[in-house]
Each structure stands twice: as structure tokens, then as C-alpha cells.
Amino acid sequence: MERIEPIEKYALKSSSDSRSKSDNFTKIGIVGCGILGQEIAKMVSSYGVDVVFLEVSKNKITDAIKGISRDLKSMIKRWGMTESDKRAILSRIRGTLDYHDLTGCEVVIESVKSRTREDSVDMRKRIFREIEKVVEPNTIIATNSTTLVITELSAELKYPERCVSLHFISPAGEVPLVEVARSLHTSDEAYKRVCRFTRLLGKRIVPVVESPGIISTRLIAPMINEACAILMEGVAEMYDIDDTMKIGYGFPLGPFEMADKIGLDMVVRWLDNLYREFGDIKYKASPMLKKRVRANLLGREAGLGFYRYDEEGKKIMPERHETC
Amino acid sequence: MKILIINSGSSSIKYQLLDMNKKEVLTKGTIEKIGMQGAFLLNTRNDGDEVKLIGEIVDHQAGIEYLLGALISKDHGSLKSLDELDAVGHRVVHGGETFKGNVLINDKVIQKIEEVAELAPLHNPPNLKGIYAIKELMPNLAQVGVFDTAFHQTMPEYAYMYAIPYSLYKKYGLRRYGFHGTSHKYVSHRACELLKVPLNKQRIITCHLGNGASITAVKFGISVDTSMGLTPVEGMIMGTRSGDLDLGVLTFIMNKEEIGVASANTLINKHSGMLGISGVSSDMREVKEAALDGNRRAKLALKMFSYRIKKYIGAYCAAMGGMDIVVFTGGIGENDRSTRMEVCENMEFLGIKMDKERNNSVRKKEGIISSDDSLVKVIVISTNEELVIAEDTMDILRDHNLT
Numbered sequence: 001m002e003r004i005e006p007i008e009k010y011a012l013k014s015s016s017d018s019r020s021k022s023d024n025f026t027k028i029g030i031v032g033c034g035i036l037g038q039e040i041a042k043m044v045s046s047y048g049v050d051v052v053f054l055e056v057s058k059n060k061i062t063d064a065i066k067g068i069s070r071d072l073k074s075m076i077k078r079w080g081m082t083e084s085d086k087r088a089i090l091s092r093i094r095g096t097l098d099y100h101d102l103t104g105c106e107v108v109i110e111s112v113k114s115r116t117r118e119d120s121v122d123m124r125k126r127i128f129r130e131i132e133k134v135v136e137p138n139t140i141i142a143t144n145s146t147t148l149v150i151t152e153l154s155a156e157l158k159y160p161e162r163c164v165s166l167h168f169i170s171p172a173g174e175v176p177l178v179e180v181a182r183s184l185h186t187s188d189e190a191y192k193r194v195c196r197f198t199r200l201l202g203k204r205i206v207p208v209v210e211s212p213g214i215i216s217t218r219l220i221a222p223m224i225n226e227a228c229a230i231l232m233e234g235v236a237e238m239y240d241i242d243d244t245m246k247i248g249y250g251f252p253l254g255p256f257e258m259a260d261k262i263g264l265d266m267v268v269r270w271l272d273n274l275y276r277e278f279g280d281i282k283y284k285a286s287p288m289l290k291k292r293v294r295a296n297l298l299g300r301e302a303g304l305g306f307y308r309y310d311e312e313g314k315k316i317m318p319e320r321h322e323t324c
Numbered sequence: 325m326k327i328l329i330i331n332s333g334s335s336s337i338k339y340q341l342l343d344m345n346k347k348e349v350l351t352k353g354t355i356e357k358i359g360m361q362g363a364f365l366l367n368t369r370n371d372g373d374e375v376k377l378i379g380e381i382v383d384h385q386a387g388i389e390y391l392l393g394a395l396i397s398k399d400h401g402s403l404k405s406l407d408e409l410d411a412v413g414h415r416v417v418h419g420g421e422t423f424k425g426n427v428l429i430n431d432k433v434i435q436k437i438e439e440v441a442e443l444a445p446l447h448n449p450p451n452l453k454g455i456y457a458i459k460e461l462m463p464n465l466a467q468v469g470v471f472d473t474a475f476h477q478t479m480p481e482y483a484y485m486y487a488i489p490y491s492l493y494k495k496y497g498l499r500r501y502g503f504h505g506t507s508h509k510y511v512s513h514r515a516c517e518l519l520k521v522p523l524n525k526q527r528i529i530t531c532h533l534g535n536g537a538s539i540t541a542v543k544f545g546i547s548v549d550t551s552m553g554l555t556p557v558e559g560m561i562m563g564t565r566s567g568d569l570d571l572g573v574l575t576f577i578m579n580k581e582e583i584g585v586a587s588a589n590t591l592i593n594k595h596s597g598m599l600g601i602s603g604v605s606s607d608m609r610e611v612k613e614a615a616l617d618g619n620r621r622a623k624l625a626l627k628m629f630s631y632r633i634k635k636y637i638g639a640y641c642a643a644m645g646g647m648d649i650v651v652f653t654g655g656i657g658e659n660d661r662s663t664r665m666e667v668c669e670n671m672e673f674l675g676i677k678m679d680k681e682r683n684n685s686v687r688k689k690e691g692i693i694s695s696d697d698s699l700v701k702v703i704v705i706s707t708n709e710e711l712v713i714a715e716d717t718m719d720i721l722r723d724h725n726l727t
Contacts (some may be wrong), residue, residue, distance in 0.1 A: 007365060007379035010393030012461065024359060024382040048335060048360050079583055079591040082564075 009098050025049055025197055029135075031127055032112030033064035033095065035263075036144060036300065039172035040109060042068050045092040046085070046173065048200055052094050052101050061095030068093060075077035103134045104262075107197055109166060111144040113266075120269070125151050132157050146217040147273035149210050151183035160185035164194050169216055170262070178203040181210045207227065212277040216248035220258065221270045221283070227255035228286035238306060239318060257315065260305035265293050325727065326350070326408050327714045328395075330388070331415040332454030334446065337387050340710045341395060341402055344718055347711070350402040351395060355387040363387075367394045367605075375400045376426065384453035389461055404529060412458050413711070413717035415506070416451045417443035419471030420497055424718045426474055428724050429467040443497060443554065448536045459607055466726050468717040471659070476507030477545040483643075486553075500558070502550035504532045506712040508540040509547075511705040511718060513638070518690060519649065519701055527638050527644040530709065533663070534654035535563040535606065539633065541640035551636055557592055561629050563606035566596035568632070599630040601625040608656050630666035637667065641674055647700055650676065652693075653707040659687055668694075668702060675699030 028044050030053040041051045061229050094101075095136075102108055108131050114120035117146045124143060131141050143150055146167050154163035163277040165181040178198045182191050195205050208214045213221065227241050228280045236244075242254020251258075261269050268285045275283035292298070292305060299305030300313050308316045325344040330337060338357040341719045342348065363381035368374045377394065381387045396403050403409065403520035414429070420440035427433050430502040434455060458467055476484075485493065492498050515530075516523040528542040532549040537560035540550040551559025551567075553601045561567045569592065578588050599606040602625040604614040616620035641647045651657075652664050661683050668678045677698035685694050686704045694702035 001365075002374045004376045004378060007377035007381065007390050008379055009364075009392045010365075010397060012393050026380075026382075028361060050361055075587075078581065078587060080587040080596045081590060085594075140488050210620055291340060318400055 018091060025106045025200060027052065027105045028110035029054065029102040029131070031102075031108065031110045031131065032122065033060070034111065034113050035067070036168065036170050036172060037109075037111040038064055038067045038071065040144070040168055040194045041093050041110060042071060042089060043168075043173040043201060045089045046081075047322060048092070050092045050094075052100065052105065054096055054099065056097070058097070060205060061097070064095060065090075065093070099130050099134050105135060105139060107140040107194070108135060109142045109144055114269075121148060121152065124148065124202065125156060126188060128153055128157055128163070132159070138162055139191070140164065140197070142194065146179070146214050146254055147212050147270050147277070149212060150181060151184070151210060154183055154185060161187035164191060165210065165214070166198070167196060167214060167216065176203055177206060177216050179206045179216060180209050181208045181214055183210055211252065213274050217270050218274065219269060220262075221274060223285075224259045224267055225271060225282070225286050225289070226257045227259075228288040231256075232288055237321065239320065256306040259289070260299035260309075262309055262313075263299045263301060264289055264305050265298050268293050325410050326373050326403065326716065328412045329710045329713050329717075330412055330416070330454045330458070330708075332384060332450050332577075334450045337384065337391070337454060341711065342714045344714060347452075348719045349710075352710075353391065353394070355381060355391060357381070358387050359383055359604075365390055367391070367393065367400055368401060369402055370469075373400055380645045384450070385457035385460060388454065388457040392461065407464065409462075409465060411468060411717050411721055412462075413468045413470055413581065413713040414454055414458075415472070415713055416449035416562060417472045417503070419469075419473045419477075419499065420501070421477075421499075423469070423474055424477040426468055426470045426720055427722050428648075428726075429459075429469050433469065434459075442618050443501075466724075468720045468723060470506060470713045470716045472503045472505045473501040475509045476500075476502035476540070476550050477700055478545045479549060483549045498554055500553040501549070502538065502547065503537070503552045503556050504538045504540075505547070506716070507532045507549070507653060507707040508538075508542065510709065510712040511651045511707055512540075512542040512545070514705050515649050515651045515701075516702050518703065518705075519692075521648075526648045527641075527646055528649040528651060529640050529644075529647055530651040530653065531633060531637075531657055531667075532654045533560070533633070533652065533656035536565070537562050537567075537633075537654065537656070539636045541641065541644050549640060559632075561601075561632050562597045563608075564597045564599045566592045566600070573691055581698045598625045598629065601628060606633045608660060611659070612662075624638075626663070626666075630663050633663075633667045634671070638674070647674070650694075650700060650702045652702070652704045657705055658704055661687065664693065664702075664704070676702060678702060 027050045030041055030051060033041060033053040033055050037053060041053055041222060045051045055064060073087060075081045076086060110124060110127050114123055116286055128141060141163045143153055143165050144167060150165040154160040164182055164186055167179040169175040180194060198205050230236060230241055231238055237254050242256050245251045245254045253261060268289050271283050271285040297304045300309050304311050310316055327344055335358045340352040341350045343350055349370055351367060351369045355365045365377040376392060382548040392406060395401050396405055405560045416437060418440055420443055422436050422440055437448060437452055455467060458465060462706050486499060511530050512528045513523060515528060516526055523545045530540045530542055532538050536556055538550055538552040541548050557565045559567050567665050574588060598611050602611045602614060602622040604611050604622050611625055613620045615626055656663055665678060665683055668676050677695045679693060679695040683693040690705050692701060692703050
């Protein structure tokens with residue numbers, strides 16, 4: 001007959017108590033489960049770690065789970081994983097409306113989307129405070145935002161030394177690189193722990209000094225903006241500009257494809273934030289971007305941005321004008 | 325002499341405690357879901373006492389600590405104290421070219437295993453975790469590394485090299501290494517023991533057929549060729565692995581399906597083999613059921629599976645200038661009589677003559693399945709990798725005068 005007993009009483013006397021739970025990563029929280037949140041959830045879970053994500057409504061939770069499922073299915077279709085991998089990954093992901101379910105997480109990553117900058121900062125500050133109420137004092141609290149600085153977001157916390165900016169680049173599961181920025185308050189211990197966490201996820205860590213846009217956003221946003229200027233001046237067709245960067249410089253996506261993938265509203269918000277921080281005209285969002293955002297042509301997710309997309313999110317190639 | 329065998333995987337540890345004087349297993353067990361929710365340790369003593377310990381197991385070290393605790397516990401243990409342990413034998417998957425035999429582990433050896441890990445990124449690092457843990461918990465206890473690849477280090481250069489630019493071999497150590505070494509070694513020895521023939525005069529083909537499968541040509545006691553290569557994907561058709569494949573197929577798929585290296589790897593390791601062909605399952609039993617129900621692809625998968633083995637037996641027979649014994653082992657080799665029959669059918673020209681009745685009666689036990697007048701003896705052996713690891717560990721201890 002098999003008996004069940006608690007394992008703790010079998011610990012050896014020589015047991016090293018120093019290896020406390022905080023050295024391990026078994027449960028990760030995500031606040032806001034849009035596209036990038038879903039990618040992070042999927043990736044973290046694929047490493048055998050439990051994920052709890054917080055959303056604002058039941059519908060959003062269902063949407064997020066559906067989105068993750070859809071992504072996993074397409075990975076199977078493209079030979080990237082198996083049915084049983086998918087079941088295992090999904091079994092470790094759970095959505096919630098209640099902050100208290102984040103209790104016990106070793107890391108909580110904020111990954112929300114917001115409309116305006118003011119909204120964005122205030123909302124994130126509030127989220128950080130809510131997270132702090134339910135987690136341990138040494139739980140890492142991270143933001144995935146790049147254009148907002150972590151010092152500002154964490155300033156009002158009781159233990160700001162555990163906050164970092166942890167910037168995953170989409171698709172988070174496939175891009176093996178993360179930018180990790182510390183704030184003025186971040187402790188060495190917290191920084192080291194978050195680096196250990198990201199290494200566990202198989203990522204190359206790029207340490208950055210806190211700065212709006214850090215590396216990735218600060219380089220990609222102005223490139224998209226400049227591509228809009230080239231298009232607006234009538235220098236070349238959109239697809240030719242994209243091809244030039246893809247074929248010419250080996251970019252996986254051209255600037256317009258990239259903008260569509262990121263979401264035009266997001267690109268505009270990045271540029272607005274950068275413009276506000278640096279005051280440089282090069283960050284002033286192109287009217288081509290703004291016009292589209294106003295018309296709700298937000299990119300791939302919306303089905304229409306610079307390009308048109310089918311239901312599976314595949315780009316529909318526009319008719320080319322043969323001129324040569 | 326009491327030896328603990330540890331087989332440490334990415335989130336699991338299998339273990340066995342053996343009394344080598346009596347050649348008996350005292351306790352065996354498994355630890356699952358290390359570092360995850362729902363982790364547990366299942367310990368089974370040879371008198372039937374079974375206990376499941378549940379709770380947090382943060383890492384391999386914690387797991388091993390609990391397993392040692394269980395081994396000396398009053399209710400479920402087999403040892404009075406840990407001092408009774410003479411050594412720990414670790415299964416290490418890849419020994420590269422560095423480890424031609426098994427070794428007593430010290431810091432230098434650990435460093436070498438770390439270096440070799442590049443060749444087996446999924447297997448060696450967890451194996452190392454087991455070694456680190458014992459080192460930390462019982463620094464004075466002898467530890468021995470037993471490598472899956474070591475038995476095949478006797479392969480001649482012309483058998484282990486790939487016909488790719490030689491510089492790549494020099495740069496990365498790209499060559500055939502082979503796996504399941506402990507199993508091939510054990511069953512070839514055991515077959516000779518049962519048949520009462522000298523190992524050093526036999527040309528043996530050992531077929532280890534489980535979810536992973538490999539075939540080895542053991543000539544006069546040493547491995548001269550084996551079907552797995554740098555990684556376990558080469559050779560036989562397996563549960564989910566393709567086995568031998570024209571490389572052009574892979575580059576074609578990568579190009580057409582627009583997939584990268586990681587997905588290509590998953591494709592040949594997890595989507596292929598019996599599962600890929602049949603579309604039913606990677607489990608032989610389920611494929612068989614489907615074939616009985618008339619599933620055409622399941623039938624095809626079974627046919628392909630045995631055909632590949634047959635081809636290799638012919639090849640290794642040629643490579644060794646003949647054969648004296650064919651051994652079947654592993655889950656499929658030990659239990660699946662129809663696969664054995666199909667593989668050995670129409671091989672009279674090579675000296676194999678099966679005895680249908682014997683073949684039908686051998687299941688989950690050892691036994692000869694060829695007829696008395698068969699020139700080549702065909703025999704089923706239950707593999708026992710833990711025992712080989714324990715014996716190898718003993719050998720190393722003796723070599724170092726530690727017994």
C-alpha cells in the first residue's frame with residue numbers, strides 16, 4: 001500500500017537552510033495579458049514555471065487563454081512543439097481578476113497597455129502599489145515598458161529596491177534577448193536575482209542604464225518614423241522600403257511590417273514619450289502614423305495598418321506597381 | 325558494498341540502492357517535478373513498502389537530500405546511516421571523446437563533463453546537478469561517472485567519422501558517439517553468460533528497442549559500430565525520432581516550411597518516427613492496435629520499423645564478417661514477439677532460423693528464441709542498466725583501491 005507523507009521531515013540535519021525559497025522560481029505573475037503578456041506567459045510556462053496573469057475582466061481572461069492556445073497550436077503546426085508540450089504549458093497558466101492570487105510569486109511582471117502617457121504612468125504606479133500589497137518584500141516587481149523609467153514607477157513603493165525594468169522583445173518566446181534596466185533604487189541582490197531568472201529562460205541579458213526607450217525602442221521607433229517620412233515624400237513604395245531593409249540589411253521585417261506588428265498606437269506612444277523626454281524633433285511622430293491611429297488602423301492585430309491582414313494575421317501583399 | 329545509482333534528468337531523478345555483495349536492489353525510487361508545483365518522491369523498498377513524499381523540492385540538491393533522508397528513515401529506509409554507503413554511481417549521458425571509460429569523479433572530471441555538455445545540452449547539465457548535489461551533501465563519498473557513450477569509444481575511426489569536412493570534426497568534435505552503452509554492454513555479456521560461450525569469440529548484434537532505439541555491433545566483446553550518432557536521432561526509427569534521414573529532406577523542409585533550427589530539431593525528434601508515420605501514437609502498443617483495426621499508416625509504420633532493424637543487422641553482419649548472436653532488449657525487444665519475428669524472417673541465408681513457439685513464449689523474461697539448429701543464436705535479455713552502472717562503479721573503486 002502506498003502511503004503519502006509530507007517530505008519536509010525527511011530533510012537531512014545537515015540541510016542548508018540558506019537555500020531558501022526565494023532562490024527558486026516556481027510561480028510568476030503577469031499583470032496585463034495582451035499580446036506581449038501572452039507571449040511572456042507562454043514562454044515562462046514552457047520552462048516549467050507556473051504563471052498567474054491578472055486581467056480586468058473575465059472576457060479578457062478568456063481572450064488571453066484563447067490567444068495563447070492559438071499561438072501554441074500554430075507552433076505545433078509549424079513543428080515547433082507537440083500536443084503534449086501544449087497541454088503542459090496551458091496547464092501551468094491561470095488567469096485571475098484578484099491581486100491576491102499573485103501572492104507567492106517570485107517575480108511579477110507588469111505588461112499593460114494604456115492610451116495616454118499620464119494614464120500610463122499613474123496606472124502603472126497604482127498597479128505597482130497593488131502588487132506590493134500582496135507579495136513578499138523581496139519579490140521582484142518588473143515593468144515591461146521601455147519608455148517609462150522604472151525609478152519613476154517604483155518611487156512610491158515601500159521597497160523600491162526590488163524593482164527593475166525587464167524588457168522582452170516580441171515574440172518573447174523566440175527572441176533570446178532581454179534588456180534589463182535598474183532604477184536608482186534597485187539593489188544589487190534584486191538585480192542579480194532577476195538576471196538569474198532571465199538566464200533560466202535562456203535569454204542573453206543586455207544590462208542597460210535606465211533611460212527612456214533604452215536600446216531597442218529608441219532605435220526602432222525613429223526608424224519607423226523615418227520610413228514614414230520617406231514614404232510621405234514619395235521617394236519609394238511602402239513594400240520597396242520594407243524590402244530594402246529586409247534584403248539590403250537583413251532585417252527580418254521591414255519598418256512598415258514592424259510597425260504593423262508592434263501596433264501603430266504603440267509606436268506613436270513610444271515616439272511621444274521619447275519626444276517628451278528628449279525634446280528632439282526626430283522623435284516627433286509622423287502624421288502618417290497619427291492619421292492611421294486616429295482611424296483605428298492599428299496594424300496586424302486590427303487586420304489593417306500599413307498593410308492588410310487576413311484572419312490568421314498573414315499579410316495580404318498589396319498590388320505592386322511595376323515601374324522597372 | 326552498498327552503492328547508490330543516480331540517473332538525474334532535467335526535472336526528475338531516478339535512483340536505486342544496491343547491495344553489491346548480494347547483487348540485490350534494496351530500494352528504488354523516483355523524484356518528479358523538481359522545482360515545480362506538485363513535486364514528489366516515490367520510494368519503494370524491496371519488501372514492498374512504498375511511500376510517496378510530497379512537498380516542495382526546490383532543486384536537485386533538495387531532492388537528493390530528501391532521498392538520502394528517506395534511505396535512512398526508520399519507517400521506509402534500508403540503511404542505518406549514510407556511512408553505510410560506499411559510493412554513488414551517476415549515469416552521465418555524454419562523455420564525448422574525453423571519457424573512453426568510466427571515471428572516479430573529482431573537480432577536474434567535473435570540469436571536463438561541463439566542457440562536454442555542449443554536445444548534449446539537454447542531458448549532461450542535469451546529470452551534473454546530481455553530481456554537484458552529492459558533492460555538496462557528502463563531500464567524502466566516492467562518486468563515479470558512468471557514460472552512455474563510453475562503451476562505444478572502441479569504434480574504429482572509419483566507423484565513427486562523418487564524411488563532412490574534417491575541420492568540423494576538429495573544431496566541434498562532430499562524430500558518431502552512440503548511446504545506450506551500458507545496456508549494449510550488459511546484454512552482450514549476459515547473452516554469452518546464458519549461452520555459455522566466451523564473449524571474446526562472439527560477433528554479437530545487440531538490438532536495444534525501446535522508445536529510443538539503437539543497434540550495436542559487438543565484436544569479440546567490444547563495440548565496433550552503433551546506430552546512434554552525435555545525438556540519439558540517428559539510426560533506427562523510434563517513437564518520435566526519425567532515425568536515418570537524407571539531410572536534403574531536412575534542408576528542404578526548413579526552406580519550404582520556413583522554420584528555424586529549433587523547430588527543425590523538434591520536427592525530427594518529437595514529430596517523427598512511429599508517431600509521424602502512423603499519426604496514431606509514439607507508443608508501439610497503440611500503433612499495433614491501430615494496425616489491427618486496419619489503419620494503413622500504422623501498418624506501414626510497423627513495417628518500416630522492422631525493416632530498418634533488419635537492414636542494420638545485415639549491415640553489421642557484413643561489418644563484423646559474420647554474426648553469432650542477435651540480442652533483443654528494451655521494452656519492444658523484450659515484449660514484442662511480432663516485431664522480433666518480422667525482423668528475423670527470411671534471414672536463413674545469414675544463419676538465423678527462428679523458433680516460432682519459443683519466440684511466442686518469451687515475454688518479459690530471458691530466453692533463446694531461435695531454433696536449435698540455427699547457426700546464429702537469437703536471444704531476449706532484460707536490460708539492467710542500473711546493475712551495470714553499479715558494477716562499473718565497483719570496478720572503478722577497485723581500480724582506485726577504495727574497496
